[in-house]
């Protein structure tokens with residue numbers, strides 16, 4: 001292990017169980033690798049998506065007010081009190097009524113409906129996927145002013161063209177978010193890591 005001199009304030013983080021040195025970090029100055037606000041809100045949207053039971057696409061949404069406070073979170077799922085064991089999750093079936101589409105609530109709708117403030121007027125919504133036209137209607141009607149999305153993979157579909165038309169007319173801005181890192185890892189064990197002065 002390399003020897004520190006007196007000025008060197010670098011400390012190592014040591015794993016409680018294995019005593020393995022796993023990270024080197026300066027513990028006397030402010031962290032620089034923290035999540036910035038935009039990555040944080042997008043990560044909250046993606047984490048919420050992990051609650052979704054949709055087998056093919058899990059979408060999350062996070063509504064943020066102008067004080068950078070989260071006022072609503074949602075993910076795609078079946079409506080309250082409608083058993084998601086009794087409704088279909090299929091994308092295709094002989095009949096549309098036997099697919100998930102007529103029943104599933106989109107993440108944006110749930111985030112708006114779950115709001116913990118009196119209004120979402122002037123807020124931003126962080127979403128994993130660019131919102132469809134039905135969600136665009138809800139966004140416009142609720143007064144949300146900005147959409148920050150990660151993926152635009154359905155951009156050529158009519159539903160997305162209609163969505164952009166509505167958002168444009170209503171002056172709701174939208175922009176794609178490019179996160180600093182392509183992954184945000186949650187390591188529950190990291191809280192058990194103790195810092196120890198390197199000598």
Ligand SMILES: O=c1[nH]c(=O)n([C@H]2C[C@H](O)[C@@H](COP(=O)(O)O)O2)cc1CO
Pocket residue numbers: 054056057058059075076077091100104105106107108129130131132135154
């Ligand atoms: O804006 C959206 N928000 C949202 O929550 N969804 C949900 C509805 C479905 O559960 C799922 C889309 O399913 P699929 O990719 O299998 O068509 O994503 C889909 C969109 C469309 O972009």
Ligand SMILES: [Zn+2]
Pocket residue numbers: 106108131132133134135136
């Ligand atoms: Zn939608």
